[in-house]
Amino acid sequence: MSKILMKGNEAFGEAAVLAGCKYFFGYPITPQSELPHYMAKRLPEVGGVFLQAESEIAAINMVYGAAGAGARVMTSSSGPGISLKMEGVSYLAGAELPAVLVNVVRGGPGLGNIAPAQSDYFQATKGGGHGDYRLIVLAPSSVQEIVDLTAKAFDLADQYMNPVMLLADGILGQMMEPVELKDIKPNIPAKPWAVNGMKGRAYRNLIVSVHIVAEDNEKFNLTLQAKYDKIFQNEVLYENYKMDDAEFVMVAYGSSARLAKGAVDKAREKGLKVGLIRPITLWPFPSERLAEAATTAKAFLTVEMSLGQMVEDVRLAVNGVKPVYLYTRTGGMVPVVKDIVVELEKIVQGGGK
């Protein structure tokens, strides 16, 4: 198949449709609007439903209903809207329902702005909603990867019966790149647990997230933990970039990783042995890869478009073995390659922060 030029936000939509997603419930917010626009046109063509909800809260609960009814279903939003969806995310995780959410992150906190940011990392990877649960979080860094990871998100959601978030940002949502839609096929498993009426079944189906007896809730949460352990063992994804002889290791994801790659190349032109580890799954986080890198690296530099959120996971993984430095821009500001290189040079000379 030849390549076509697509905007990131539209690529989420087309990949979802190709993966068999027929239902989309959302509420308008910038900078993700092209995705619902695309779905409003596209889903009726495949016999699906696009519905604009009255709020993000309603949208995520429609997702909950459609997921419980056995459908592949998606919603998307950005920071403030994702905060509203967090109630539903906790219920999806508690009821073990598969669904895919897209967060095209913008500057925050509060209303912030509509410029690209990565400051929803904590919300995505550390909970966001209430209770003991985990969200699988995938972080594309190109439009092609938006396509590939969107298809993967639906498969992971069904496989693990868990909500999956695609964490992008305003750059990735708005940029256009050539993509290959490859041969994405709807890979939808049977869902004998779905609520769709008892006809043809000897038993009724029930989907809830309540375990009123504490002993039962603990038992259930331990089954969740066992599932999360399995995800952690099997689903970690990352990219190594010029890591073979790297003495200084940058860690960055999404749009920041694109800039970090540029900084690796520039630094190497200056003779610095720099490499990049790019987490593709933010949860499960590639902790083991970072721990391994810590045995040979001299220092780490995390580059983020936030005050420094992922850096906490990097420090946990490196566990004090080597220094972990941080370079950030925040509030919708984007790092530039030459500033990252300056930071690297400081670290090499022993003056990082």
Place this chain on the structure above:
Amino acid sequence: MRKVFSKPASLSDKPFHYCPGCTHGIIHRLIAEVIDELNIKEEVIGIAPIGCAVFMYDYFDFDFLGGAHGRAPAVATGVKRVHPDKMVFTYQGDGDAAAIGTAEIVHAAARSEKITSLFINNAIYGMTGGQMAPTTLLGQESTTSPEGRSKEMAGYPIRLTEMLATLEGTVYAARVSVHDVKHIIQAKKVIKRAFEIQQKKVGFALVEVLSTCPTNWGLTPIEATKWLEQNMIPYYPLGEIKVPKEV
């Protein structure tokens, strides 16, 4: 011997856990009888609420989905859009539908979702300990209006059914009560009609059921039925407010 009475097939064998004199059990039974009579047990999907009826799915023998407080109409929307030929109903209390879930029920009605919405109004929050509800009457005591609800502090009780009846998308809106046998029989007819409207895919059908809460009202079961009749019905008048020509 001729069998003249039995448990509806749509009810499970689990005994109701509700307080003595609470009318949730009566309303559950009416729903089960209607589902049996319409022969839709294998087609129906219930959306359970948060509140005293959070475990209502234990008492029925068909598919159920339980979601978040106030969100049942949104959850029902998701289910119904995936399965437009199945029968979907919601069951919400007054705090659920008329406070935290106001947006969800208003917009489900505005979209004319083809669901049956049951709104159980007992003028108080039951499960959480008798707090003031959006439907608590002026002067009515609750744990969060210990001197009685004052209009200066808490405004006025909401007549949700009349409010929703103003929307084009609400095709059927009615209020019934279950405080005595005559009204229970009437309530069943209305609930049945609300399911038949869904079968005909006409649009959003709402039935408000006035209900008792002797425990949190601080009354005996018999006193509670009288209190409902004397205090609630004058403010929440019974009857069909809106009926589509299709029925």
